[in-house]
Amino acid sequence: MFIHVILPLCGGLLIFLGGMKLMEAALRHLAGPFLTRWLNRATVSPWRGMLFSSGITALLQSSTAVTVLTIGLVNAGLLTYGRTLGIILGTNIGTCLTTELMGLQLGKLAVPLLCGSLLCWGTAVLWGETVAGRQYAAAGASPSSNGLSRPQAVQFISLVFAGFSLILAGIRVMQAVGPWIEQAGLFRWFLDHAAANMWWAFAAGACLTALVHSSAAVIGMAISLAAAGALPVDVGIAIVIGSNVGTCVTALIAAVGGSVSGKFVAWSHVLLNVGGVLLFMPLIPGLDMVATWISTEPGAKVAHAQTLFNVISSLLALPLCYLPIWTRIEERMSLHRTKR
Template sequence: MQILHSIHFVIALGIFLIIIKEFAKSCSHLITENNRKILLKSQNILLMVLAGALLSAITQSSSIVVLMIIGLVEGSVISEKSGLAAVLGTEIGTTVTGQLLSIPQKIIFFLLPFILLVSMVLPKFKNIRKTIFWFSLLILSLYHMSIPVKALTSNSGTMINQLLLLANDKVSVAIFIGFGFTALIQSSSALTALAINLGRVGVLEITGALGLILGANLGTCITGVLASFSFSKKAKTIVVGQILFNFLGIIIISIIFHHYVNLVIFLTPSKLIERQIANGQTLFNILSVIAILPIFPLFYRLVKQISLKIM
């Protein structure tokens, strides 16, 4: 029976990954390529951070924006420093996916048909209508994925359940699992969705879920690493900066992890674990960016030095 549930989960996960890619593609059509380049042409570090956050929030894919930034740096359209600032912003923008997935499903199932009906009446909102359609499928696939997840984790004797229990107790294990899973499937959104589902069914506690999310932040850097092999040293600086930024953030938060968890719980009035997970992801990325901005010139010089030594 466990084998059937495992097959069911793999199929559900595959469908979810396909749908989330289509959702990201439909979101990216909401803003033109020229507008993206205009947003990323500022020399002001704070504005570049905001531009990166905005673009990744609209396109629902930090990977797409990061790859675009690498291409612009490679083509000397923007500087390495500006590109690195924009990449830091994508870390904030990508948390919008988690916020959307954490909305109570009853509310989404009630509102989506109404919003879709309104968009169908207004022909100018064709791209928005397509985005809403894929988001509807995304929520349905997320719900469908929770069925095998609940079945696989219902037996306390299974290896998966034991591993998740260990993740609840040890943040280092949770971070490692989150990193490995995200690096393997190249989607931090899928890991976020899985963490939310595991939280909803009561298998994953907030400590384990946030540990998974921290690991996913580092795992998502693999996309840039793979893409950087075909680029020059200049563009590879962006990749090194993204990895170092997430690594330092994870180290610092790990040291004060229990205070961080308590803050997340305090800032989430609803007490729903899915909302806590989403807010925890957003809080981590916002705090990391706020912490790095005052020392950004120093951080950039450190990134350059590391890049020169390892490339």
């Protein structure tokens, strides 16, 4: 049990998380200097905020990073509460890119992609340290749009691909436990309860995500087990939906000790995600059916269901962001800050 299931599952999860963090850090260096300014300019309306947040979350590969940054900007008074509603909806949509890439089952490309990206990174490091590179920079070579030199930009882009290759490798390692985990008594007990009541699977997804602070890791695990045939697709979809609630824990932690506005942002994140869950949990068979029209591969079906859930729930919630109540709440928070 330990050698065939727990060790590979934990090892694959660590590789996956390491790849996520590497990719996130590299993308932050590429886009980070302009992120705050972009957020402030692109959130004039909830619709524009949602579109921008979807793009920046897909770029940074971390909805948590964008949500926590938003709470920080609100706490600092650089962003008003009303402008954050579209951002919250957009972070859910932006995470779908990672999910869809995981659903493609590109595990065979992990090693070649890792080797190629490390080769490019090493070449860029040597390029940046050569005399010719220094002379080129001194002669006025144009840096990239975020202030990095070209060798530095190539280094970070290479690290992005290296991180993605580790994600693929982690998924492949986790997939290997499929035949063994099917034989585990505890797993069979969980499947029996989840088959009778999908809220068991939802609770598992929410708790695991809150524990590891990464919805992508839990979604990747669900996709891997579904692709290996160890997890029914409908149970995988329920786990994925639960992960959307579990990821709210990080936002709540980030809001601790912050301003009233920052706490409202965190709780709005919880409210919008829980609302989507309450709407879609009874519709899991429908999500499964629609996902089947797109792909018949189990892992891809879980990924497609996640995309459908996030996009539809965000679009349904978008009109609510234009209600006058949010303006009144913002006015009351401004009055509270003035009194303090």
